[in-house]
Amino acid sequence: MTTASLEAKFQEKVDQEVKIEPRDWMPDAYRKTLVRQISQHAHSEIIGMLPEGNWITRAPSLRRKLGLLAKVQDEAGHGLYLYSACETLGVEREDLFEQLNEGTAKYSSIFNYPTLTWADIGSIGWLVDGAAIMNQVPLCRCSYGPYARAMVRVCKEESFHQRQGFEILLTLSKGTDEQKAMLQESVNRWWWPSLMMFGPNDAESPNSAKSMKWKIKRFTNDDLRQKFVDVCYEQAKLLNVTLPDPDLKWNEERGHFDFGPIDWSEFWDVVKGNGPCNSQRLAARNKAHAEGEWVREAAIAFAEKNKQRNIAKAS
Amino acid sequence: MEQKFQYVQRLADAPLILGQRLCEWCGHGPILEQDIALSNIALDLLGLARNLLQYAAELKGEGISEDDLAFSRPEKEYQNFLLCELENGHWGKTILRQFFFDSFHYFFLNELKNSKDDRLKAIAEKSLKEVTYHLRFSSEWVIRLGDGTEESHAKMQEALNEIWPFTGEFFQVDELDLLMEKQGVAPNLNSIQKSVQQRVAEILTQATLEIPEGTWMQKGGKSGVHTEAMGFLLAEMQFMQRAYPNMQW
Ligand SMILES: [Fe+2]
Numbered sequence: 368m369t370t371a372s373l374e375a376k377f378q379e380k381v382d383q384e385v386k387i388e389p390r391d392w393m394p395d396a397y398r399k400t401l402v403r404q405i406s407q408h409a410h411s412e413i414i415g416m417l418p419e420g421n422w423i424t425r426a427p428s429l430r431r432k433l434g435l436l437a438k439v440q441d442e443a444g445h446g447l448y449l450y451s452a453c454e455t456l457g458v459e460r461e462d463l464f465e466q467l468n469e470g471t472a473k474y475s476s477i478f479n480y481p482t483l484t485w486a487d488i489g490s491i492g493w494l495v496d497g498a499a500i501m502n503q504v505p506l507c508r509c510s511y512g513p514y515a516r517a518m519v520r521v522c523k524e525e526s527f528h529q530r531q532g533f534e535i536l537l538t539l540s541k542g543t544d545e546q547k548a549m550l551q552e553s554v555n556r557w558w559w560p561s562l563m564m565f566g567p568n569d570a571e572s573p574n575s576a577k578s579m580k581w582k583i584k585r586f587t588n589d590d591l592r593q594k595f596v597d598v599c600y601e602q603a604k605l606l607n608v609t610l611p612d613p614d615l616k617w618n619e620e621r622g623h624f625d626f627g628p629i630d631w632s633e634f635w636d637v638v639k640g641n642g643p644c645n646s647q648r649l650a651a652r653n654k655a656h657a658e659g660e661w662v663r664e665a666a667i668a669f670a671e672k673n674k675q676r677n678i679a680k681a682s
Numbered sequence: 683m684e685q686k687f688q689y690v691q692r693l694a695d696a697p698l699i700l701g702q703r704l705c706e707w708c709g710h711g712p713i714l715e716q717d718i719a720l721s722n723i724a725l726d727l728l729g730l731a732r733n734l735l736q737y738a739a740e741l742k743g744e745g746i747s748e749d750d751l752a753f754s755r756p757e758k759e760y761q762n763f764l765l766c767e768l769e770n771g772h773w774g775k776t777i778l779r780q781f782f783f784d785s786f787h788y789f790f791l792n793e794l795k796n797s798k799d800d801r802l803k804a805i806a807e808k809s810l811k812e813v814t815y816h817l818r819f820s821s822e823w824v825i826r827l828g829d830g831t832e833e834s835h836a837k838m839q840e841a842l843n844e845i846w847p848f849t850g851e852f853f854q855v856d857e858l859d860l861l862m863e864k865q866g867v868a869p870n871l872n873s874i875q876k877s878v879q880q881r882v883a884e885i886l887t888q889a890t891l892e893i894p895e896g897t898w899m900q901k902g903g904k905s906g907v908h909t910e911a912m913g914f915l916l917a918e919m920q921f922m923q924r925a926y927p928n929m930q931w
């Protein structure tokens with residue numbers, strides 16, 4: 368079969384919502400796009416452990432400590448599922464780690480912002496996990512089978528994270544003046560970076576069209592962002608918190624909330640490495656990786672010794 | 683009642699403080715799977731501490747909560763084994779510390795599940811299932827790292843020499859232990875010592891590690907006299923209570 372006819376057959380399957388599986392033929396560009404997207408997603412889960420991990424030892428109650436630890440542990444699990452999905456496309460976790468540690472791989476810029484107060488743990492759950500869900504629920508129907516299946520598991524846990532974060536903030540909203548101020552200050556810092564999580568405006572997002580055609584993506588960045596703003600507006604009211612955007616108001620005609628312009632220069636700065644915590648996040652990953660090397664080597668050496676012993680025993 | 687409260691609170695302190703230490707690893711482990719496994723152990727230990735502190739709070743009454751007990755005590759009122767508060771060090775040291783605690787904890791809970799106190803009995807039964815897994819995990823890793831590479835062996839032997847003097851405290855019996863034992867609430871610590879030591883020796887031998895010759899043992903945790911590391915651990919753990927007293931979170 369010619370590449371053109373293989374490609375036509377591939378597209379036909381995608382159009383009919385038949386899942387593409389690892390052994391199926393797929394265009395190189397499709398594979399590359401998936402590896403890029405899934406590995407970025409996996410890295411985001413792993414880097415995402417750092418800002419929240421920052422508060423586990425300081426969580427204000429046993430219940431909160433357990434909740435946060437379990438949540439950050441879930442993120443590690445998400446990373447695992449996603450690295451496994453990458454492996455089905457022929458890319459090893461170790462190589463992806465290397466790219467991450469070198470700083471050549473991308474991950475979600477949101478995790479380059481600092482967690483300064485306990486309220487930030489709530490804001491991350493509410494806004495960051497909330498935005499992640501918006502992005503990820505459509506991925507449960509992604510054309511690539513292993514990714515879609517990984518996302519089903521991930522999304523279940525993300526919605527739990529989102530509720531947990533919202534509940535942390537709800538508790539603050541019913542607390543002392545100091546707690547209410549902590550809540551507002553935190554939402555002020557996380558709101559705009561959360562909107563940036565959906566990526567550049569559609570006009571600036573060159574890969575989108577192809578991803579939509581391949582059914583990796585189902586909605587555009589701007590569509591998802593709008594949906595997120597609409598949902599958050601109502602939730603912010605429950606929290607008695609003001610979203611830091613003077614232009615945010617209902618537009619009867621559109622049936623959506625209008626919102627102010629996003630500071631894309633900040634977004635691109637952080638993507639390029641100039642965010643508040645970019646270097647700290649990478650340094651933490653590199654430190655863990657370097658300090659863990661002797662452990663990984665020992666595990667391999669021991670497994671090898673054991674194998675030899677078993678062979679000797681058997682003979 | 684006060685004595686039982688003191689005893690239950692003390693039982694909680696070891697898993698609380700060790701769990702707190704393990705939390706520091708989350709996101710920084712050497713292998714993703716082991717990061718998850720260590721967090722699991724931390725979740726179990728903190729869950730156990732919570733169950734015990736809930737019980738302790740009920741025994742105390744006076745509107746005291748589990749979190750008052752966990753977060754608002756002065757250092758000298760924490761009665762964990764010193765071993766639990768030792769700094770994490772490298773991953774192998776953390777694993778070795780865990781292995782010593784698990785070895786004790788497993789045999790201890792195995793006896794505590796025969797307690798005449800129904801609540802402690804139930805807590806011990808539930809926890810024993812988890813701790814059985816902890817002990818298996820830490821034993822396997824002690825062997826793997828002890829008998830891995832030359833480098834890992836040296837690191838583990840060094841950690842063992844450092845930790846060893848902190849492994850005698852499990853069996854130091856004080857008046858409260860004796861009283862609780864007399865009431866049928868607490869196990870006899872001497873009776874489990876042999877089993878624990880056997881298990882430890884067996885695993886360390888498999889790991890090709892040598893038990894240090896010194897017999898001098900550290901003590902103080904059970905009477906609230908801690909290591910220099912404890913103040914920093916508490917400063918972090920109690921940060922929110924100190925910075926924002928009397929609030930609900
Ligand atoms: Fe996640």
Ligand SMILES: [Fe+2]
Nearest residue numbers: 442496525528
């Ligand atoms: Fe999450």
